Amino acid sequence: MSAQNHEISRLPGLVRMTAAPREAGSRALELPRTGSIVPVWVVILFVAAYALADSTTGLFPNPRFGIQPLSPHAALAMTLMTLGGARYAPAVLAAVLLGWIFPRDTSFSLALVPAAFAITAVYWAAAIALRRWARWGGAQVRPWDVNILLAVSVPAALSCAFIDALRQVVGPAVAASSLPLLAFRIFVADLLGLVVLAPLLLQLTSGSWVRQMRRSWNLKVLRDALLFLLAVGGLLELVFGLRPLDEFRMSYLLFLPMIIVAMRYGVLGVSTVMPVIQLGLLAALMLVGTRAGTAFEFQLLMLTLAVTALYLGALSDERQRAAHRIAEHERALRERGLALAEAQRLASTAELAAALAHDLSQPLSAIGTYASASQVLAARGVADHPKLLETLEQITKESARAGQYLRRMRDFFRTGTMREEHVVVADLIEATRGHLQDRLSRGGIHWRATIDDALPPVRVDTVQMGAVLGNLATNACDALWGVRGPREIHVRAYMVPGTNPTMVRVQIEDSGPGIPPELRERLFLPLATTKPNGMGLGLALSRSIAERQGGHLWYDDSREHTTFCLDLRTDA
Amino acid sequence: MPECDPSAPDPAGQVFLVEDDAAVRASLALLLQLHGYKTREFASAEDFLVASPRLERPACVLVDVRLPGMSGIALQARMAHDRRSPPVLLMTAQGSEALARSALLQGAVDFLEKPIDENDLLNAVAAGLRRDIEHITRDRERDAVEARVGTLTPQEIALFEGITNGRQAREIAEEFGVAIDVLEQQKVRLMKKLEIGRIADLFRLRFRLAEILASRTRPH
Numbered sequence: 170m171s172a173q174n175h176e177i178s179r180l181p182g183l184v185r186m187t188a189a190p191r192e193a194g195s196r197a198l199e200l201p202r203t204g205s206i207v208p209v210w211v212v213i214l215f216v217a218a219y220a221l222a223d224s225t226t227g228l229f230p231n232p233r234f235g236i237q238p239l240s241p242h243a244a245l246a247m248t249l250m251t252l253g254g255a256r257y258a259p260a261v262l263a264a265v266l267l268g269w270i271f272p273r274d275t276s277f278s279l280a281l282v283p284a285a286f287a288i289t290a291v292y293w294a295a296a297i298a299l300r301r302w303a304r305w306g307g308a309q310v311r312p313w314d315v316n317i318l319l320a321v322s323v324p325a326a327l328s329c330a331f332i333d334a335l336r337q338v339v340g341p342a343v344a345a346s347s348l349p350l351l352a353f354r355i356f357v358a359d360l361l362g363l364v365v366l367a368p369l370l371l372q373l374t375s376g377s378w379v380r381q382m383r384r385s386w387n388l389k390v391l392r393d394a395l396l397f398l399l400a401v402g403g404l405l406e407l408v409f410g411l412r413p414l415d416e417f418r419m420s421y422l423l424f425l426p427m428i429i430v431a432m433r434y435g436v437l438g439v440s441t442v443m444p445v446i447q448l449g450l451l452a453a454l455m456l457v458g459t460r461a462g463t464a465f466e467f468q469l470l471m472l473t474l475a476v477t478a479l480y481l482g483a484l485s486d487e488r489q490r491a492a493h494r495i496a497e498h499e500r501a502l503r504e505r506g507l508a509l510a511e512a513q514r515l516a517s518t519a520e521l522a523a524a525l526a527h528d529l530s531q532p533l534s535a536i537g538t539y540a541s542a543s544q545v546l547a548a549r550g551v552a553d554h555p556k557l558l559e560t561l562e563q564i565t566k567e568s569a570r571a572g573q574y575l576r577r578m579r580d581f582f583r584t585g586t587m588r589e590e591h592v593v594v595a596d597l598i599e600a601t602r603g604h605l606q607d608r609l610s611r612g613g614i615h616w617r618a619t620i621d622d623a624l625p626p627v628r629v630d631t632v633q634m635g636a637v638l639g640n641l642a643t644n645a646c647d648a649l650w651g652v653r654g655p656r657e658i659h660v661r662a663y664m665v666p667g668t669n670p671t672m673v674r675v676q677i678e679d680s681g682p683g684i685p686p687e688l689r690e691r692l693f694l695p696l697a698t699t700k701p702n703g704m705g706l707g708l709a710l711s712r713s714i715a716e717r718q719g720g721h722l723w724y725d726d727s728r729e730h731t732t733f734c735l736d737l738r739t740d741a
Numbered sequence: 742m743p744e745c746d747p748s749a750p751d752p753a754g755q756v757f758l759v760e761d762d763a764a765v766r767a768s769l770a771l772l773l774q775l776h777g778y779k780t781r782e783f784a785s786a787e788d789f790l791v792a793s794p795r796l797e798r799p800a801c802v803l804v805d806v807r808l809p810g811m812s813g814i815a816l817q818a819r820m821a822h823d824r825r826s827p828p829v830l831l832m833t834a835q836g837s838e839a840l841a842r843s844a845l846l847q848g849a850v851d852f853l854e855k856p857i858d859e860n861d862l863l864n865a866v867a868a869g870l871r872r873d874i875e876h877i878t879r880d881r882e883r884d885a886v887e888a889r890v891g892t893l894t895p896q897e898i899a900l901f902e903g904i905t906n907g908r909q910a911r912e913i914a915e916e917f918g919v920a921i922d923v924l925e926q927q928k929v930r931l932m933k934k935l936e937i938g939r940i941a942d943l944f945r946l947r948f949r950l951a952e953i954l955a956s957r958t959r960p961h
Contacts, residue, residue: 527807530834531762534855538768541859545775560771567764607763611784612809650810651787 207253211374212260219245220267238454238468239447240358242268243292243326244366250296251305252374262289269336284336288329295325305368306375309490310436312483319476322363330356357468364475365447368440381437393433397442400426401449409453420470423450427474431481435489439482447471525574532571539564589718591626592634594662594673594737601638608646613656620662625741627673629718634737637711637722641677641733644708648681648731655680671741676725678732684724692724751863754870755779755800757827759789759816761808769803769857776863786811790819798827798877801850801869806833806840814844821848825880828869832857883953889935890950897931904928904940905947 222241246261265285299305303317334352337343343351372378401423408419423446430438450471454464539560546557595618602609602616609616627634642658649656657680665672684692693712708722715722715735725732756778760766763784770780781796783789786808802820806813813831820826828850833840841852850872851865893901896917903913914924937943 527834530855531765534834534857535762535764535768537856538765538772538859538862542768542772542775545772563764563768567768570764608809611761647809 207249207257207374212249212253212257215245215249216260216264216267219261219264222268238358238361238451238464239365239471240355240362241366242362243295243322243329243359244362244370246289246292247296247299247325247363248367248370248374250292251299251371254296254300255293258289258293261292262286265289280339281336284332287332291325291328291332295321305371306377309486310368310372310483311487312480315476315479315483318364318367318479322360322367326356326359326363329359330354354465357465357472361447361468361472361475364472364479365443368436368479369444372437372440378437378441385434385437390434393430397426397430398445401446405449405453409457420467423470424474424477427478428481431478432485434482435486436479436482439478443475443478446474528574529571532567532574535567536564536571539567589628589630591740592629592631593626594624594675595620597627597629597631597634597638598660598662598675600635601642604635604639605642605646608643609658612646612650614646614649615655615657616660617657618660618662620660621664624662624664624673625671625739627737627739629720629737633714634718637714637735638675638677640708640711641735644733645677645679645681645731648679652681665736671739672720672736673739675735675737676732677735678728678730680730683731689724689726693722751777751867752799752870752874753777754873755781755797756866756870757781757783757789757793757796757800757802759783759786759802759808759813760805760832761785762805765805765855769862772859772862773866778866785809786813786816789816793826796827799870799873800827801830801866801873802827803830803832803853803866806831814840817844817849818847825876828872828876830865830869882949886946886949886953892934893931897927897934900924900927900931901935901943901947905944 219242222245242265246264249257249261262285265288266281269281269285298321299317303314303321304310305314305318330352333355334348337351338345338348369378372381404422404426408422427439427442427446430442434441450467454467543557543560543564546553546560598618598620602618605616608614642660645658649658659678659680661674661676661678663674663676665674693708712722715737719738721734721736723734725734756773758766758769758773758780760769760782761784766782766784770782773780779797781792783792786804787810789802789804790811804813804816808816813833817829817831820829829848830851830853831841831844831849832853832855834855844852850869851861853861853865890898900913900917903916904910910924910928911921914921917924919927932938932940932943935943935946937946
């Protein structure tokens with residue numbers, strides 16, 4: 170057991186791997202009783218911020234209630250509990266009490282204790298929900314996480330507002346009749362605080378903010394930040410400077426920089442910048458002074474702005490992730506394509522080796538047989554010498570044929586380096602016909618070539634494209650083998666209309682029985698063949714050669730007879 | 742079937758070459774002609790099949806395994822169905838043992854690998870021709886026997902069976918309900934019909950007939 174532990178402790182990656190599912194399982198099955206340990210200074214900071222937050226209330230003088238437009242309490246408490254779990258409930262409890270007692274000289278009464286307990290419980294429940302269903306601390310924030318934040322925030326803020334309002338109504342300062350309005354105002358302020366601050370606080374405390382910032386930080390971010398501050402400042406000046414004219418009707422202009430940030434920097438940008446805008450708005454309101462009604466309008470504006478921006482940011486993140494995934498996928502596909510091409514090359518190498526063995530054995534066999542015949546003829550005497558000479562000539566011819574096969578093979582294996590040259594299509598087609606002359610005449614096949622005048626020369630590797638055309642024409646010959654009725658291969662070459670640079674299309678059509686429909690879809694896959702002894706390069710290899718040279722090769726479904734089209738690049 | 746004797750003089754006959762490569766075909770034809778064989782060349786299995794009913798015998802067919810259209814193996818398999826077709830010699834560029842074995846099991850005489858050795862070729866051709874000659878002789882004899890037996894009346898067949906089963910003439914006459922001299926007359930007529938001079942030949946014919954019947958149920 171100890172040995173095992175020792176082994177595992179030396180493999181931290183393994184520990185993480187084995188520990189992770191258990192953690193996930195416990196998360197799914199039971200409520201997390203403990204969160205991570207939060208440094209003491211962070212806790213103190215949170216508590217202090219919570220307790221002192223109320224002291225800003227006085228900044229917004231209100232004839233009836235001391236309400237601030239944005240209350241950070243809920244955000245602070247929920248972040249702490251989301252991060253650290255239930256063990257920080259006492260700290261939150263203390264903060265709630267301190268927040269009530271200190272700034273407003275409220276004397277401590279026992280009635281405050283159950284209220285503080287109730288509020289802490291609400292925060293705790295909200296934190297549990299947030300932990301369980303959302304992932305705000307991770308690297309990726311999804312629209313779903315925004316959903317959860319809102320779904321948790323609204324009831325939490327509502328509950329807290331009601332409890333807080335009740336507490337105030339119980340006290341002597343506030344009339345009982347104003348309870349609903351008071352609760353509503355507290356609710357809006359708390360909700361705004363949650364939506365504006367919680368994303369940033371959650372990301373900051375979980376460390377994901379720093380991680381992401383470090384990753385995306387560069388001078389462009391700094392430039393954008395400065396531009397953003399300038400824009401917000403200018404807009405605020407515009408909105409509030411014109412106040413006498415239009416009562417802040419132009420506040421919606423603040424949406425613009427927010428949208429830009431959301432689209433460019435996602436949730437990270439939104440959660441960072443949102444508090445800045447909101448602080449700017451608050452500062453402007455403070456400076457200008459406002460009526461309670463206007464402040465409420467502003468709250469709603471800010472709430473809408475915050476929610477919109479969060480969703481936009483999350484969507485933009487998601488779009489970026491999707492784009493990233495697609496790029497990854499495409500790269501994987503490309504790599505697999507390369508691997509496939511390599512496999513094809515190897516497969517066709519084996520096939521070519523077999524083809525070479527066959528091709529070479531023919532002239533060699535003929536040479537051997539002619540040589541035997543020569544021996545017989547030589548032994549017979551002078552009368553047979555003309556026949557002997559003729560036979561020896563055949564031997565020479567056959568050895569030349571063997572050499573030609575070898576040369577062709579060597580040319581083929583020179584595929585790694587392409588030698589592109591300008592070739593006249595008619596020459597290419599004529600060369601193909603020349604290679605196939607024997608097969609054509611043997612099969613009684615009529616070769617018809619219709620080549621448009623004034624075609625620009627194509628830019629191809631002659632040897633490889635010759636192999637492709639030869640393969641297509643050989644296929645056509647094979648298809649015509651034993652066909653009753655007209656046996657014709659019709660090769661057409663013409664300019665493809667509307668291409669730039671101009672493409673020249675070589676179209677090869679045979680009057681054969683056609684390709685079975687079930688094979689058509691797989692035509693260009695390796696190993697697809699109708700021939701019992703599938704020799705040659707294969708359509709798969711032909712297509713990859715064509716595409717490597719900027720061309721296309723495809724099967725034209727629209728025509729009655731089997732038709733393949735080969736588009737070739739030109740410089741025109 | 743008796744084994745072919747390699748030391749026997751080369752039989753005369755035709756060699757049909759089915760090979761798509763013109764040079765290979767021409768060189769084989771030349772060599773075989775120099776060794777006294779008549780040759781006929783075909784560029785494909787289909788061409789050969791069209792011409793084959795009218796071809797002279799004895800003969801053997803030298804077929805390349807790899808042919809455009811119908812392959813050499815397919816041609817051989819098809820010919821194996823017809824017991825009157827000439828023996829097949831297969832040639833291949835890539836020697837494949839499995840291919841060779843299956844071809845030989847299907848009745849190919851030999852499997853030659855390219856480039857073809859002259860002696861192997863001549864031996865294989867001689868063996869093929871000998872086998873064809875044997876087949877032809879046997880087929881002719883069989884045809885003749887069948888033709889003669891076919892003319893017999895049911896009573897003559899019974900008589901033929903009775904005699905060759907070793908029964909006495911008196912016994913058979915009693916069974917047929919005829920006098921012994923009538924039976925003797927019938928016996929003379931039977932032997933005349935079967936073109937047989939001696940009683941011993943009657944037994945030999947019976948033996949051949951049994952053989953033919955056996956070979957009919959089990960071709961090759």
